[in-house]
Amino acid sequence: VWAAKAWREGDPGGTRAGRRPRAGSVPTGFLDVDVTSAPLALECLYTPWAPGTDSDGAPTPQDCPRVFSAGLDLTEMCGRNPAHYAEYWKAVQELWLRTYLSSLVLVAAINGACPAGGCIIALACDCRVLADNPKYHIGLNETLLGITAPFWFKDAYVNTIGHRASEQALQLGYLFPPSEALQVGLVDQVVPEDQVLSTALSEMARWLAVPDHARQLTKNMMRKATADRLLRQRDADIQNFVSFICRDSIQKSLQVYLEKLRQRKG
């Protein structure tokens, strides 16, 4: 994900904030964003988590070039206590709200798989450029894990691809390959893999050419109702998440899914 400020400063690579998780960072293990320093949070933006870490223990895209984001860290949702789940979900909400409501131009350069939480962060951006590789699927696959996408994931989906396509894709947990993602409007461009970043930068230039104040006011006008819906019921959403995720049947489903992932690797 590329932030306008860094782009303007000619340092898009410097937006990677994948440092070792620290106090106050979103405990997703995937998207390491400092949520305690509000104005900075998005300006030292993250590279969404992909399996692999650099020498500092920080996630790096290079270590797993085929993954944009594997979504939320399932190990944060398994075998923990209710207080942990509540804190975790609050951080996920915060990450999404800040990304979704950012006044910066955000362009998602999607160079790998982009399921669930990865998709929701890409959807919070202003524009999505996806590499044309049949393995790079994008979408909300929660039902395949035996869980439900929360209402604000659903809202972001509906806002982007419409009600009928969302209804079908959400129930099926469907992950769209690039051509279908483009067709349904889930991404804005599909380009050869080696052109993802240059295309994202061109898109960024296009968006930045618009007077900032007018673009920002318009963005807020378009997004406010969706964000307000979550803001009005943040605590209830956390309670729903905690009681849902604590169910034995849900824990079991998640463990089975994680185990399958691990076995697939072997």
Ligand SMILES: CCCCCCCCCCCC/C=C/CC(=O)SCCNC(=O)CCNC(=O)[C@H](O)C(C)(C)COP(=O)(O)OP(=O)(O)OC[C@H]1O[C@@H](n2cnc3c(N)ncnc32)[C@H](O)[C@@H]1OP(=O)(O)O
């Ligand atoms: C009526 C009541 C209603 C109440 C409603 C309440 C609402 C509450 C709902 C709760 C919602 C919760 C929302 C969750 C959103 C999510 O994001 S869930 C996560 C979804 N993600 C996935 O399904 C992706 C799974 N991963 C993959 O498909 C692949 O890993 C990959 C395509 C991303 C990459 O493939 P590859 O490069 O081959 O890597 P792997 O070898 O598969 O993986 C390496 C390594 O990473 C582990 N891993 C992968 N994904 C995750 C993950 N999401 N979390 C944790 N760990 C993950 C994988 O197991 C391997 O681990 P090991 O190295 O073997 O330890």
